[in-house]
Amino acid sequence: MPLSKAPSVSHIRIDDAHHGQRIDNFLVRSCKGVPKSHIYRVLRSGEVRVNSRRVDQTYRLQEGDEVRIPPIRVAERPAEALVPMGKPFEIVYEDEALLVLDKPAGLAVHGGSGVSFGVIEQLRRQRPEAKFLELVHRLDRETSGLLIVAKKRSALTVLHDMMREGKVRKRYLTLVAGRWMNPLQHIKQPLYKFLTEGGERRVCVSPEGKPAHSIVRLQQRWKECSLVEVELKTGRTHQIRVHLSHAGFPLYGDDKYGDFALNKQLEKAGLKRMFLHAARLGFQHPLTDRLIELEAPLPPELQAFVGVVDQHQEREHG
Incomplete structure (x- = not known):
């Protein structure tokens, strides 16, 4: 990877997009390709200045600050060219502070762990004029549905706090066996994260895990499966998948915690993905406190599979 030839001192005026961000995190984002160890070294040496003064790594930037960044040799990355533009995302809600999109299944929310790009990288590519776009939370790659993206750091900070405090109401629809x-x-069962021998991330119910709380509401029942809505009171990794599988109701199409033999039959019947969809969101707007309630209908392929189930299984009532 080539290096830029003539690094020089740069001066950056901080705008609203970076107000409140720690200086070390700002430099990591601004000096892509530079090892974090080098960034912390130049911070400790005093070569980075804010308004001509030395600052430590915990300093939070203020709008109007002038940051002096010393000459740092940065690896040139043709990264933008590697992220395809992709189809425009379906935007369910947008204002000056945030947007909510309906994520398609099969697309990661961000690059990493063997994935070169995800929703956030594509969104930045599609909106080159946007100064700030950051994920507020995550969805599994195979999960479709509502995903919040902050357009201002002030909104991101408040939304992260709301997520931690359980003030964002998230409801999912899933079809389960049984x-x-x-x-x-x-x-209410604690969930424990671990790595398999092959290095894959997994989760199981264990007293050593972190507290996790799901509320399950029956929507429809057939002879062999059920459509349920799951409200998350906590946001643990793979929470819905593990809670329901542990209860004896694996998600249709789940390739990690599901019934693998059943999944093969379901694929032949037309279900090509995990049946899990982030269908509803409710929260107070992070800047105006206005109540926002959003809904995303089941994607056509999941709606079509419910039709298949209806044709082949008798509905139950009660």
């Missing part, structure tokens, strides 16, 4: 009987059921 006859779910209870109209409403709370599942």
